Structure formats: structure tokens, C-alpha cells
Amino acid sequence: xxxxxxxxxxxxxxxxxxxxxxxxxxxxxxxxxxxxxxxxxxxxxxxxxxxxxxxxxxxxxxxxxxxxxxxxxxxxxxxxxxxxxxxxxxxxxxxxxxxxxxxxxxxxxxxxxxxxxxxxxxxxxxxxxxxxxxxxxxxxxxxxxxxxxxxxxxxxxxxxxxxxxxxxxxxxxxxxxxxxxxxxxxxxxxxxxxxxxxxxxxxxxxxxxxxxxxxxxxxxxxxxxxxxxxxxxxxxxxxxxxxxxxxxxxxx
Amino acid sequence: xxxxxxxxxxxxxxxxxxxxxxxxxxxxxxxxxxxxxxxxxxxxxxxxxxxxxxxxxxxxxxxxxxxxxxxxxxxxxxxxxxxxxxxxxxxxxxxxxxxxxxxxxxxxxxxxxxxxxxxxxxxxxxxxxxxxxxxxxxxxxxxxxxxxxxxxxxxxxxxxxxxxxxxxxxxxxxxxxxxxxxxxxxxxxxxxxxxxxxxxxxxxxxxxxxxxxxxxxxxxxxxxxxxxxxxxxxxxxxxxxxxxxxxxxxxxxxxxxxxxxxxxxxxxxxxxxxxxxxxxxxxxxxxxxxxxxxxxxxxxxxxxxxxxxxxxxxxxxxxxxxxxxxxxxxxxxxxxxxxxxxxxxxxxxxxxxxxxxxxxxxxxxxxxxxxxxxxxxxxxxxxxxxxxxxxxxxxxxxxxxxxxxxxxxxxxxxxxxxxxxxxxxxxxxxxxxxxxxxxxxxxxxxxxxxxxxxxxxxxxxxxxxxxxxxxxxxxxxxxxxxxxxxxxxxxxxxxxxxxxxxxxxxxxxxxxxxxxxxxxxxxxxxxxxxxxxxxxxxxxxxxxxxxxx
Numbered sequence: 001x002x003x004x005x006x007x008x009x010x011x012x013x014x015x016x017x018x019x020x021x022x023x024x025x026x027x028x029x030x031x032x033x034x035x036x037x038x039x040x041x042x043x044x045x046x047x048x049x050x051x052x053x054x055x056x057x058x059x060x061x062x063x064x065x066x067x068x069x070x071x072x073x074x075x076x077x078x079x080x081x082x083x084x085x086x087x088x089x090x091x092x093x094x095x096x097x098x099x100x101x102x103x104x105x106x107x108x109x110x111x112x113x114x115x116x117x118x119x120x121x122x123x124x125x126x127x128x129x130x131x132x133x134x135x136x137x138x139x140x141x142x143x144x145x146x147x148x149x150x151x152x153x154x155x156x157x158x159x160x161x162x163x164x165x166x167x168x169x170x171x172x173x174x175x176x177x178x179x180x181x182x183x184x185x186x187x188x189x190x191x192x193x194x195x196x197x198x199x200x201x202x203x204x205x206x207x208x209x210x211x212x213x214x215x216x217x218x219x220x221x222x223x224x225x226x227x228x229x230x231x232x233x234x235x236x237x238x239x240x241x242x243x244x245x246x247x248x249x250x251x252x
Numbered sequence: 253x254x255x256x257x258x259x260x261x262x263x264x265x266x267x268x269x270x271x272x273x274x275x276x277x278x279x280x281x282x283x284x285x286x287x288x289x290x291x292x293x294x295x296x297x298x299x300x301x302x303x304x305x306x307x308x309x310x311x312x313x314x315x316x317x318x319x320x321x322x323x324x325x326x327x328x329x330x331x332x333x334x335x336x337x338x339x340x341x342x343x344x345x346x347x348x349x350x351x352x353x354x355x356x357x358x359x360x361x362x363x364x365x366x367x368x369x370x371x372x373x374x375x376x377x378x379x380x381x382x383x384x385x386x387x388x389x390x391x392x393x394x395x396x397x398x399x400x401x402x403x404x405x406x407x408x409x410x411x412x413x414x415x416x417x418x419x420x421x422x423x424x425x426x427x428x429x430x431x432x433x434x435x436x437x438x439x440x441x442x443x444x445x446x447x448x449x450x451x452x453x454x455x456x457x458x459x460x461x462x463x464x465x466x467x468x469x470x471x472x473x474x475x476x477x478x479x480x481x482x483x484x485x486x487x488x489x490x491x492x493x494x495x496x497x498x499x500x501x502x503x504x505x506x507x508x509x510x511x512x513x514x515x516x517x518x519x520x521x522x523x524x525x526x527x528x529x530x531x532x533x534x535x536x537x538x539x540x541x542x543x544x545x546x547x548x549x550x551x552x553x554x555x556x557x558x559x560x561x562x563x564x565x566x567x568x569x570x571x572x573x574x575x576x577x578x579x580x581x582x583x584x585x586x587x588x589x590x591x592x593x594x595x596x597x598x599x600x601x602x603x604x605x606x607x608x609x610x611x612x613x614x615x616x617x618x619x620x621x622x623x624x625x626x627x628x629x630x631x632x633x634x635x636x637x638x639x640x641x642x643x644x645x646x647x648x649x650x651x652x653x654x655x656x657x658x659x660x661x662x663x664x665x666x667x668x669x670x671x672x673x674x675x676x677x678x679x680x681x682x683x684x685x686x687x688x689x690x691x692x693x694x695x696x697x698x699x700x701x702x703x704x705x706x707x708x709x710x711x712x713x714x715x716x717x718x719x720x721x722x723x724x725x726x727x728x729x730x731x732x733x734x735x736x737x738x739x740x741x742x743x744x745x746x747x748x749x750x751x752x753x754x755x756x757x758x759x760x761x762x763x764x765x766x767x768x769x770x771x772x773x774x775x776x777x778x779x780x781x782x783x784x785x786x787x788x789x790x791x792x793x794x795x796x797x798x799x800x801x
Contacts, residue, residue, distance in 0.1 A: 030370070030371070176493075
């Protein structure tokens with residue numbers, strides 16, 4: 001008994017593996033072939049990701065500009081961020097990307113059960129990332145790191161020997177700008193992770209309902225591209241925001 | 253003007269019952285609002301941008317009326333500021349940027365490459381809804397409290413002026429930006445993957461090339477503007493000075509980000525216009541486009557260079573002398589691909605059998621006005637000269653020659669060229685030629701005086717001016733009223749043609765492009781059978797269409 005026979009009834013097999021059937025059922029009317037539909041979807045996602053690069057790129061440039069304008073203020077502010085949670089979250093996202101890659105590999109082989117499980121693992125790790133991020137946001141709240149709303153100016157102005165950061169009031173302005181960028185960038189990224197989790201879960205449901213096969217798994221593939229991109233953005237966020245300060249182990 | 257005409261409607265017997273086409277395939281409001289057909293979405297866009305155009309035009313008519321006398325007195329200074337802001341915002345973001353890609357591009361692109369539809373029809377519809385959401389939202393903000401920042405939203409003014417709807421307007425612009433990005437993604441993917449068999453890259457009509465180049469700019473520039481505007485919104489909401497020097501921010505950074513989008517946006521506006529001209533001139537000169545591959549590559553060249561010149565808007569804003577020098581010399585480079593196009597159009601006309609149909613009149617208007625606009629652009633790219641005329645009416649006149657004289661002329665040309673294809677009807681030849689003439693004369697009269705007052709030092713956006721400039725301002729306002737009449741006229745005869753116009757037939761201009769080798773209006777799936785393309789788009793010397801065997 002082959003794997004295919006174990007997983008699907010003959011009726012389902014005809015539905016899932018017969019190419020003409022796929023063509024008839026899945027092909028949207030504007031396309032000529034299923035291959036064209038696949039290439040178009042994948043290419044569309046790449047092009048979309050190019051806009052995302054420019055979107056996040058603007059914020060990265062802004063951080064770079066303020067870092068060069070006020071290096072001391074930005075680096076001091078950076079040391080106040082929680083690099084430990086940021087680091088753990090990096091590992092969480094990297095593992096989730098591995099799960100996604102394995103899901104697509106299984107999709108290529110037509111092993112729907114493993115696709116389903118790997119997709120669920122991806123979404124679960126994404127959720128874990130958001131939970132950890134939430135804890136980090138809460139700690140930021142406790143430590144008065146919300147610019148304009150919950151921000152303790154005196155703490156940054158106080159001299160270092162009095163437990164403060166010893167910054168001038170001009171520099172505190174830059175600290176606020178850096179923190180605003182931190183919230184904007186991580187918030188925007190978290191939004192992308194949330195959308196990604198929704199997409200991955202949708203793919204998991206569709207997989208469990210037998211929508212995909214070795215011959216057709218374009219949506220899973222495209223979702224994978226998006227997920228890897230979101231992961232990649234974080235890989236750049238971590239050094240830009242958390243690690244650019246003069247971190248040393250005594251700040252632990 | 254010659255009386256020779258290409259249109260011979262008598263030859264084509266009017267069918268008693270219309271063939272099934274995209275207009276009569278379904279009726280009712282729902283069939284329009286939920287349509288995924290690129291042709292119907294193009295018409296939805298046509299209605300929306302026309303409304304925006306007339307609102308923006310009305311705002312500036314009041315401004316021009318106010319400027320009849322040096323002391324003004326028609327509107328208060330506050331209203332004056334809101335009016336020119338409304339004009340700029342609506343015209344740039346809701347008319348000039350989207351108009352050709354979303355109306356003519358949406359309609360023609362799939363037809364020109366022999367596709368059934370765009371690659372992502374649903375995304376196309378979503379982009380229209382985003383445009384509408386942004387448009388209605390912005391209009392609401394503008395018409396209630398208003399915005400007085402000018403269309404550039406320069407910080408720190410835009411982050412400090414407290415009692416105006418700046419945040420609401422910016423949100424509207426971000427929405428419209430998402431609409432542009434969706435359109436850009438759709439077009440790029442369509443050009444790459446939806447071409448008919450035999451439609452190689454170098455058999456694509458130039459209009460497709462320019463729409464492709466425009467889409468690349470949409471893709472790479474719009475996100476930057478969206479993000480910069482979002483930062484201004486956050487700055488206002490949380491009172492953090494991202495761009496406000498009083499709070500430590502850097503206002504120059506905003507200008508850099510803003511112009512990183514808004515300079516390429518100029519080419520978003522002009523490139524599709526150049527595409528239209530490259531379609532119309534060969535058709536009405538009955539001659540192949542001269543130097544096809546040069547025109548195609550120069551479109552990509554313009555798109556590429558557009559990203560390298562943004563700081564020429566900031567020569568007096570306090571950037572370093574060396575970067576000013578660099579940006580000044582890079583700006584001169586843009587003249588090269590632009591000139592390539594103008595020379596190629598001229599060479600196409602040379603010894604052609606020219607007929608002066610309405611689209612041709614508009615496109616010849618484009619070539620002459622664009623040349624004036626482009627050459628005065630070189631004045632402004634020169635550092636010393638720019639410091640003298642910066643922020644004067646000279647700049648206003650220069651970019652209106654490109655935007656209105658160039659882009660709107662080309663759009664009108666394109667609309668007149670493809671109107672028979674879109675609606676299946678012909679408009680009045682007499683009235684449309686008259687409109688082309690009125691617009692050309694009105695335009696010249698409006699903006700040439702502005703070059704003069706600008707060179708003599710009249711600053712832009714001012715509420716009052718010195719009495720010496722009155723003659724020129726009266727001339728300009730008089731021209732504006734002629735121009736307004738010229739724009740209302742097409743509205744009348746186009747609407748009239750819908751009901752009473754003669755049947756156009758499939759190919760009223762005897763053009764060779766693929767879009768003319770199907771019904772007018774085209775059927776829902778564009779072609780009866782997928783066309784097979786065997787030659788380039790402009791073989792007017794043989795008269796053979798792209799898919800003639």
C-alpha cells in the first residue's frame with residue numbers, strides 16, 4: 001500500500017491528483033494554464049515583498065539618520081530595550097521559518113499530514129513570538145519607555161551616579177524619537193506576524209480539507225514566501241534596535 | 253487643418269442588435285460595484301478621477317479669480333491657503349498620479365498584450381475601493397475644516413498647525429497610496445506573465461512599456477511616502493518631534509523622504525503620457541514609430557534616473573553644497589532620455605501621412621508643451637538659477653507645463669483615441685477639435701505670464717502681490733477661464749456621444765495594435781480566441797495588425 005492509498009480514498013485521489021480535474025476546478029478564468037497561475041502568484045508575492053522592503057526601509061533609514069545625528073542618545077536608549085526577550089524571539093522566529101520550509105518541502109512530496117502539522121507548528125511559534133513580544137511591551141510599559149505617553153524624562157536627565165542616564169534635555173528628545181521608531185517598527189512587524197499567522201492557519205485548514213496536492217500547492221508556497229520575509233525583517237530589526245547600543249553583560 | 257479623415261462609419265453597417273460585450277453582459281449597480289472585469293473597473297476609475305479633477309479645478313479657479321487684483325479680497329487668507337492646498341492634493345494624488353494607469357492602463361493593458369484580464373482581478377477591484385476610501389476621506393477632511401499646509405505637507409508646519417485636519421488628510425493619502433501599490437503590483441505581474449503567444453517584450457506597444465516603468469516607480473517610491481506620512485501622523489498624535497526641530501527632529505529628513513517619492517511621482521505622471529503619444533503619433537502619421545527600442549529603453553531610463561534626483565527640490569533648504577552639485581548634475585541627465593523620446597516622435601512625423609484627428613491634435617500639443625516644460629526644467633536644475641527662481645511662479649509655470657500641458661494633454665489625447673474602443677461610439681469631430689484648440693490656447697495664456705512674473709520675483713502661494721504684476725495675473729486668470737471652458741466641453745460631447753454618437757466599428761482609426769483587433773466595446777473576455785502575435789505594434793507601412801497572419 002502506497003502512502004497515497006493510505007491517505008486518500010480512490011475518489012479523493014482522482015480529485016487531487018488528476019491534472020485535468022485540477023485545471024478545471026482550480027484554474028481562475030484569466031489564466032491559460034495552472035503553471036501560469038502558479039508563476040503569477042509567486043511572482044506577485046515577490047513584487048509585493050519589494051514594496052515591503054521599501055516600507056520598512058524608510059524606517060531603517062530614519063533610525064540610521066538619528067543614530068548619526070545623536071549617537072549617544074540613541075545608543076543609551078537602545079540599552080534600555082530588552083535584548084534578552086528580543087534574542088529569544090529571534091530564535092523562535094528562525095525555528096518557525098524552518099517549520100515553514102519543511103511544510104513546503106512536504107507539500108512538494110504531497111504528504112498532506114506533515115504539511116498540516118508543520119503549518120500548525122509554524123503558526124504556534126508565531127503565536128509564541130507575539131506572546132513574548134507582549135510580555136516585552138508590558139515590561140517597557142513598567143519601565144516608562146512609551147514616548148509621549150508614559151515617559152519619565154527625569155530618569156534620563158539624572159546624572160549616572162544618581163541612577164539616571166546623564167543625558168542633556170536635547171538628547172532626551174532624540175531618545176523619544178528612537179523609542180517612537182522602536183514602537184513603530186516592532187508594532188508594524190507584529191502586525192505582519194499577526195497577518196502571517198492568519199494566512200498560515202488558513203493554509204492549514206485548506207490542507208486538512210484536501211485542497212492541495214503535489215501537483216497544486218501554490219497558496220502554501222506563496223504564504224511561505226511571506227512568512228520568511230517577516231522573519232527576515234526581524235533579523236534586521238534585532239541588531240538595529242536592540243544591539244546597536246553599547247551592550248555589555250553588566251547591564252543584565 | 254486638413255479635412256481628411258480616417259473615420260468612415262458608413263462602411264460599417266450598424267448591427268441591429270448589439271453583440272455581447274462587457275457593457276451589456278450584465279446590468280445593475282451590483283454588477284458594476286462587484287465587477288472583476290478590468291474594463292469596468294477602468295470606467296469606475298474614469299468617473300472617480302473626473303469628479304476629483306473638477307473639484308480640484310474648481311478650487312484653483314477661485315484662487316485665480318482672487319488673484320485678479322493685487323489686494324485680492326475675494327476670499328480670506330485662510331480660505332485661500334485651504335483652496336490651493338485642496339487643488340494640489342486632489343490634483344496630484346487623486347488625479348495626475350492615478351489617472352492614466354488606472355483608467356487607460358487598466359482598460360488597454362490586457363487588451364494590448366492579448367490577455368483575458370489582469371493577473372489579479374480581485375486586487376484590481378480592491379485598489380479601486382482603496383482609492384475611493386482615500387478620496388472620500390480626504391475630501392471630507394478638506395471640505396470640513398480644511399488643510400493649509402500645501403500639498404507638500406512640509407514639517408514642522410504640518411506637525412504644528414493644530415486646528416486643521418492634517419491627520420485625516422494624511423490617512424486618506426496613505427490609503428490612496430496603497431491603491432497605487434496594488435495597481436503597480438498587478439500591472440508588473442500582468443506584463444511578465446499574461447502576454448499572448450508571440451507577444452515578446454519587443455513587440456509590446458510603448459504604452460505598455462511606459463505603464464510598466466510607472467508601475468516600478470509605484471512599487472519602490474509609494475511605500476516611502478506612506479511611511480513618511482505615517483511618521484508625521486505619529487508625530488502629531490504623540491507630540492514626538494520626528495521631524496520637528498523644536499523637539500530634536502530633523503525637518504530635512506522629511507523633505508528627503510517626501511521628495512524621494514514625489515520626484516519619481518513626476519515621472520509616474522509623465523511616463524504614461526509619453527506612452528500614449530507613442531501610440532497616437534504612429535497611428536495618425538501612418539508610419540512606424542522611429543527607434544522603437546530607444547523609446548522603450550528610455551522609459552526605463554527615466555524611471556531609473558527619477559530615483560537619483562530628488563534633492564533638486566531642496567537646493568535652498570540647507571543641504572550641503574557638494575550634494576547640491578551632485579543632484580544638479582544628475583538632474584541634467586534626465587534630459588537625455590526625455591530628449592530621445594521627443595526626437596523619435598519628431599522623426600516619426602517626418603514624411604508621414606499626417607491626419608489631424610482629435611487625438612493627434614492633443615498629442616502634438618503634448619510634444620510642444622512638454623518640450624517647453626522640459627527645457628525650463630533645465631533652468632531649475634541649474635544651481636544658481638534655481639536659487640533665484642525657487643518658490644516663485646516660474647516653478648509653478650514649469651511644472652504645470654509638464655503636468656497639465658504635458659500629462660493632461662496626453663491623457664485627453666488617449667481618452668479621445670480609445671473612447672470609441674471603450675464605448676463603441678464616436679464623439680463629435682468638430683467639437684472635439686475645437687476643444688483641443690481651446691485647451692491649447694487657454695493653457696498657453698494661463699502659464700506663459702506666470703513664467704514672466706515668476707522670473708521677476710513673484711513668490712508662489714502668496715495671498716497678495718505688488719501692483720506691477722497685475723497685468724500678467726489678469727492675463728493668467730483670463731487664460732484659466734478659457735482653459736476651464738476647454739475642459740467642460742469634452743465632458744459635454746463625450747456624454748452626448750454615449751447616447752447619440754455614431755457607432756465606431758471595431759477599428760475606426762485603422763490602427764495595428766492588438767486592442768483594435770476585437771469588438772468595440774470588447775467582449776467580456778476581450779478576444780473571441782487568444783490572439784497569436786506575429787509582428788511589432790507599429791507596422792503602419794504594411795498596414796498589417798499585430799495578429800494578422
